[in-house]
Amino acid sequence: MKHLSGYALIRRHLRRYPHSLRQHLLRELNLLVTYEPVIGIMGKTGVGKSSLCNALFRSEVCAVNAVEACTRQPQRVRLRFGNHFLTLVDLPGVGESQARDGEYRELYRELIPQLDMVLWVLKADDRAFSVEEKFYREVFAQYNGPLPSVLWVLNQVDKTEPAEQWNWLSAQPSALQAERITQKQVAVARQLGIAKADILPVSVRGRYRLSGLVEAMITRLPKQARSPLVPHLQSGYRTTSIISTASSSFGDAVVEVIDKVIDLAPLPQAARYALQTVTHTVARAARTVWSFFFG
Numbered sequence: 524m525k526h527l528s529g530y531a532l533i534r535r536h537l538r539r540y541p542h543s544l545r546q547h548l549l550r551e552l553n554l555l556v557t558y559e560p561v562i563g564i565m566g567k568t569g570v571g572k573s574s575l576c577n578a579l580f581r582s583e584v585c586a587v588n589a590v591e592a593c594t595r596q597p598q599r600v601r602l603r604f605g606n607h608f609l610t611l612v613d614l615p616g617v618g619e620s621q622a623r624d625g626e627y628r629e630l631y632r633e634l635i636p637q638l639d640m641v642l643w644v645l646k647a648d649d650r651a652f653s654v655e656e657k658f659y660r661e662v663f664a665q666y667n668g669p670l671p672s673v674l675w676v677l678n679q680v681d682k683t684e685p686a687e688q689w690n691w692l693s694a695q696p697s698a699l700q701a702e703r704i705t706q707k708q709v710a711v712a713r714q715l716g717i718a719k720a721d722i723l724p725v726s727v728r729g730r731y732r733l734s735g736l737v738e739a740m741i742t743r744l745p746k747q748a749r750s751p752l753v754p755h756l757q758s759g760y761r762t763t764s765i766i767s768t769a770s771s772s773f774g775d776a777v778v779e780v781i782d783k784v785i786d787l788a789p790l791p792q793a794a795r796y797a798l799q800t801v802t803h804t805v806a807r808a809a810r811t812v813w814s815f816f817f818g
Contacts, residue, residue, distance in 0.1 A: 530549070532811070532812050533552065533808055533812065539797075544798075548780070548781060551780045552777065552780065552809070556751075556816045557607070559607075559610060559751065560609050560752050561639050563611075563634060564613045564641075564642050564644065565644065566643055566644035566676075567649075571646070572642075575642070579756065581602070581755055581756070581757060582603075598613040599611070604755050605754060607751050607817070609751070612638065614634070631658070635663070635666055635670065636668060639671055639745055640671050640674065640748070641674070642740075643655065643673055645676065647683055648684075652714055659673075673721070674739055674743065675715070675717065675723065676723050677707065677711065677723060677725065679728070680726045680731060681696070683704050685697070686700075689729060694726075694731050695731070696731070708724060723736050723739060734759070734760055737756060741768050746775055749769045750770065750773045750813065750816070750817045753765065753769050770810050773809055774810040777805060777806045778803065782799070782802065785799060
């Protein structure tokens with residue numbers, strides 16, 4: 524019923540469009556509403572990929588196993604909430620052996636075009652990231668084509684020394700830990716040749732900055748993937764700010780869809796201009812009914 528109400532309101536704003544164009548637009552808008560984001564989860568075995576995903580999303584992603592990696596083969600986990608789907612591609616951890624890394628390198632290259640985003644998880648108490656640097660430079664930096672956004676997640680920062688100073692009650696590091704976490708961000712960014720802002724320190728166990736990671740994901744995902752991600756988030760992350768960003772992006776995506784359809788339609792210039800003048804009215808309507816589709 525909610526979906527019908529949402530589409531009914533949008534149809535009302537599309538009544539000025541020719542019937543065939545209106546039907547085309549509704550099909551394109553439905554593709555936006557039902558878009559299925561695909562997020563790759565990368566990182567060595569033991570960095571806490573599964574625990575991180577289970578902390579972010581409503582559905583359990585992968586059984587956490589501290590003894591043996593649960594991702595020796597790529598695992599596609601398709602999450603469903605209501606009418607919305609999200610696919611997580613849990614990738615094998617790099618650095619296990621040279622033979623395996625060679626296989627993984629080719630696997631990553633094949634998967635890149637399918638991904639909307641990559642969460643590359645690092646362990647905060649690891650001393651070096653030469654394996655990640657090698658993979659990033661050989662696979663991502665040399666890839667010819669559009670690249671998904673990569674967010675580097677510096678996980679388990681509660682283990683940063685002196686680990687006994689972590690304040691579990693306030694879910695915050697001590698002043699000395701905070702200083703060393705920042706130093707680690709700078710060092711990792713320098714080694715990988717990326718911006719410090721792309722290194723996001725978090726702790727699942729310490730309940731630290733997970734909301735900041737979600738905000739970065741919503742901001743960096745392609746516009747069409749932002750709103751469909753929201754229903755899958757744990758309730759604590761579906762904040763006013765997240766919803767505002769997602770709904771605004773949905774409106775922008777609607778504008779792009781309408782402009783594309785009008786540009787391709789065999790219409791006189793005057794008719795094309797007249798339709799374009801109501802584009803933003805339709806986009807405002809789409810933002811208004813955002814909760815019908817994604818709430």
